[in-house]
Amino acid sequence: MHKRQLQYFLKSCYLGGEIGSVIWEYKSKSKKLITRFITGNKELLGYVSCNSLYDFSNDTETKLELDWNKGKDFKIGIYDLEQLKKMISILDDTELKIELDMYKDRAVSMVINDGYSSMKYMCSDLSVINKPPLMQNIPDFQTLIFTLKDSKKKFSAGYKVFESDTFFCVLENKKSKDKGLDEIVFSIGYNNKIPTNRVDVCFGSPLIGLDNKEHFYNSKLVVKIFEILDMFGVVSTMLISNQGLALISNDKKHAPTNETKYGIRYDYYFVELNV
Amino acid sequence: MKNFDKYFDEIIGTLQITRVERERYKESLKNSITRWRIKGLLGKDEIPDTGGKLIWNWKMSQDKDMVIQMVSSVSKRIFNYRRKIFGLKDTGPNKTYIAHMVNELMKEGMPIFYPNPELIDRFFRDGEIE
Numbered sequence: 071m072h073k074r075q076l077q078y079f080l081k082s083c084y085l086g087g088e089i090g091s092v093i094w095e096y097k098s099k100s101k102k103l104i105t106r107f108i109t110g111n112k113e114l115l116g117y118v119s120c121n122s123l124y125d126f127s128n129d130t131e132t133k134l135e136l137d138w139n140k141g142k143d144f145k146i147g148i149y150d151l152e153q154l155k156k157m158i159s160i161l162d163d164t165e166l167k168i169e170l171d172m173y174k175d176r177a178v179s180m181v182i183n184d185g186y187s188s189m190k191y192m193c194s195d196l197s198v199i200n201k202p203p204l205m206q207n208i209p210d211f212q213t214l215i216f217t218l219k220d221s222k223k224k225f226s227a228g229y230k231v232f233e234s235d236t237f238f239c240v241l242e243n244k245k246s247k248d249k250g251l252d253e254i255v256f257s258i259g260y261n262n263k264i265p266t267n268r269v270d271v272c273f274g275s276p277l278i279g280l281d282n283k284e285h286f287y288n289s290k291l292v293v294k295i296f297e298i299l300d301m302f303g304v305v306s307t308m309l310i311s312n313q314g315l316a317l318i319s320n321d322k323k324h325a326p327t328n329e330t331k332y333g334i335r336y337d338y339y340f341v342e343l344n345v
Numbered sequence: 346m347k348n349f350d351k352y353f354d355e356i357i358g359t360l361q362i363t364r365v366e367r368e369r370y371k372e373s374l375k376n377s378i379t380r381w382r383i384k385g386l387l388g389k390d391e392i393p394d395t396g397g398k399l400i401w402n403w404k405m406s407q408d409k410d411m412v413i414q415m416v417s418s419v420s421k422r423i424f425n426y427r428r429k430i431f432g433l434k435d436t437g438p439n440k441t442y443i444a445h446m447v448n449e450l451m452k453e454g455m456p457i458f459y460p461n462p463e464l465i466d467r468f469f470r471d472g473e474i475e
Contacts, residue, residue, distance in 0.1 A: 110410050111372045192439055193441065194445065195445050199412070206384055208382045209383055314382070341380055
């Protein structure tokens with residue numbers, strides 16, 4: 071696997087420090103490297119998978135046949151994700167040779183070699199890492215939003231203005247004088263009880279099917295995900311459900327324009343906040 | 346969720362956590378309740394019994410997070426003390442190994458206890474939550 075692809079995978083589950091420990095699992099049958107994680111406050115559940123090997127020299131993808139454990143299945147417990155991320159950043163920008171030292175079905179250590187220098191990362195017991203719940207009863211999503219570059223940028227800038235406001239509200243733009251009439255706006259700093267300073271960022275999609283209730287989500291986490299989307303530079307979709315769940319995904323089943331870059335697929339589920 | 350603070354206090358009981366941790370736990374519980382409702386484990390306006398299975402499940406998950414925090418703290422402490430010990434000078438503590446030893450300690454010596462033995466097994470198996 072190329073260093074850059076490994077870094078993209080790492081960053082997608084590290085989320086700028088929101089996630090500290092993860093388990094990576096490789097299944098030789100499906101040829102996927104997958105990880106699931108949950109934040110400490112149980113607000114975000116993530117599913118990231120690497121589905122193919124990316125060749126950066128000619129922009130092609132091949133099947134993910136990892137020989138880290140001689141082609142067999144494996145699970146790696148990564149206790150300190152931040153340290154692994156920093157360690158890998160030292161290596162040369164090239165194809166990496168990765169080998170696991172196994173004890174029974176558990177990886178004890180991982181040796182990563184760039185052909186010039188090598189490093190050893192001690193893997194942890196899988197049992198010391200919190201395992202997130204399986205996604206069951208995924209509700210129907212009513213509204214679909216395309217995460218456009220301009221909107222993401224404005225939202226991130228807006229978030230920085232309102233540091234103390236950690237949430238935003240999904241609303242419909244009803245002001246005829248504003249751009250994006252009848253479209254979805256993410257209102258940072260919104261308060262339904264008192265007039266406050268707020269920034270409404272238009273996301274260019276109509277609000278369909280969402281009920282009249284106010285739907286609040288965590289701004290900080292959404293900004294972190296937007297940073298990941300910017301890193302891949304592809305359009306993904308954000309889906310919002312009336313049942314209190316939102317999803318940011320690059321799965322094609324949600325929209326044909328969704329793209330998978332560098333073989334990495336992601337689903338980030340957010341729980342609605344009770345404000 | 347009226348009187349949530351009272352309900353939350355009942356769940357926390359005599360656990361001594363800081364103000365910041367308290368807020369984090371409260372947020373976590375609120376989010377977990379929303380998740381359980383989405384999953385159909387709870388009714389629309391239902392809240393789980395303070396001594397029930399779901400709440401103990403949540404407590405186990407919080408404990409796992411707190412143990413990770415404890416391991417981090419222990420690692421830092423060992424790192425600071427090793428420079429004062431001749432035989433340990435210039436050696437680096439391995440956080441992964443400390444996590445393993447703390448985990449073992451919680452099986453014997455400082456055993457973890459929950460009313461439901463299945464939860465104790467789950468704590469050491471994979472800690473998967475509802």
